[in-house]
Amino acid sequence: MHDIERTGPTRPKAERLLKKAISEALKAPGGGDMDHNTKFSVVADRWITRQAGRVEAGERAHGTLDNYRSVLKNHVLPALGDLRLHEVTVPRLDAFLPAVKAKTSASHARTTRAVVSGVLGFAVRQGALGSNPVRELERIEGGKRKKPRALSSAERRKWLEQLEADPKAVARDLPDLTRFMLATGVRIGEALATFWEDVDLDAGTVAIDWKVIRIREVGLRRVKKLKTESGDRTLPLPSWAVSVLRERRRLAEEAGRGPATPVFPDTLGGLRDPSNTRRDLREARGTEDFAWIKSHVFRKTAATVLDDAKLSSRQIADQLGHARPSVTQDVYMGRTTVSRDNAIALEAMWDDDGPGNSGGKPGAGQDQQDQTGP
Structure with missing residues (x-):
């Protein structure tokens, strides 16, 4: 048993603090090779190792692990790493998390809270703590989300015309x-x-079963979706998208790229980095009309088109690979096959572009169509 000492401004106060510390020490169940006196950094290291194992087992995403590591390195360990577990108290955390929020954002503070809770919850399960103090904290408020914005029909047309007129954007394959x-x-x-x-x-379909991620110290990888994700789906395509893909397939075959190659490769024909592609989009958007555009805007636009076509929230969620709109629908409705109505609704995306855009690649003007062919 280690010695426990407490000091206070008066003898009675010091005695009360000492009695409280002894009581907490007795309540801590102990067990294994860690107890309430183990440093937070030691438990954090074991917890993150456990999370890495879950990634290898397909239970966690690589990106989530990288995010946890970043939060630990930049925020949690500098503030809490040298503390003993019993010193990571509710008052201390109640001061720490607002400081993270003030320095970063409410969203970042929530992630930090989740990481701290994960570490301390692991300590509880190992018998080193009697309870997780994070559970006693108030919710982190703020960080109100911006209202989603989608491209209007006119903006879709103008955006693609801007891309087609930009040689660098064309070379980076951004229009298609x-x-x-x-x-x-x-x-x-x-x-x-x-x-x-x-x-x-x-069949006019595409299976969405994979994603490209960058794994730390490994590089780009094409990884299967997690079993717990709702994103695996086969999507019917509008005919204009099939036409675009047919032309791309012809060019890919001429270049000797077979079935096991990306539809949108990098310059060497391999996997393309999502982060670099986002940067390419930022460069292509300029600083005026389209300065607000990010890659997720195209996703929101597709959802908006489907919503305007009066499709159900379940059909739209299936298209986007979302687990909800409701628990009942998740439990009793299948999501592996998406309604053909989605493709029909997306079919008409360019209908109001005028006669100058009939035929050819959607979203390109007649002059561009004459230059690029069908």
């Missing part, structure tokens, strides 16, 4: 990538993970 994301509503990592073997041009 935009079209594919508008036609499907997929995330950028899903779009870049789509291989030709996932595309059935005759």
Whole structure:
């Protein structure tokens, strides 16, 4: 048993603090090779090792692990790492998390709270603590989300015309990538993970089962979705998207790229980095009319088109790979096959572009169509 000491401004106060510390020490169950006197940093290291094992088992995403590591390194360990577990108290955390929020954001503070809770919850399960103090903290308020914004029909047309007129954007394959994301509503990592073997041009469908991520100290990898994710789905495509993909398939075959190659490769024909592609989009958008555009805007736009076409929230959630709109629908309705109504609604995305845009690639003006061909 280690010695426990407490000091206070008066003898009675010091005695009360000492009695409280002894009581807490007796309540801590102990067990294993850690107890309430173990440093927080030691428990954090074991917890993150456990999370890495869950990634290898397919229970956690690589990106989540990297995020946890970053939060530990930059915020949690500098503040709490040298403390003993019993010193990570509710008052201390009640001061720490607001400081993180003030320095970063409410969202970042919530992630930090989740990491601290994960570490201390692990300590509870190992018998080193009697309870998790994070559970006693108030919710972190603030960080109100911005209202989602989608591209209007006129903005879709203007955006693609801007891309087609930008040689650098064309060289980076941004026009067709935009079209594919508008036609499907997929995330950028899903779009870049789509291989030709996932595309059935005759059936007019594409299977969305993979994503491209960057794994620390490993590099780019095409990884299968987690079993717990709702994102695996086969999407029917509008005919204009099939036309775009047919032309791309022809060019890919001429270049010797087979079924097990990306639909949207990098310059060497391999996997393309989502982060670099987002940077390419930022450069292409300029600083005026489209300064607000991010890759997720294409996903929101597809959802908005489907909503305007009066599709149900369940159909839209299936298209986007969301687990909800409601628990009842999640439990009693299948999500592996998406309604053909989605493709019909997306079919009409360019209908109001005027006669100058009939035929050819959607979203491009007649002059561009004459230059690029069908």
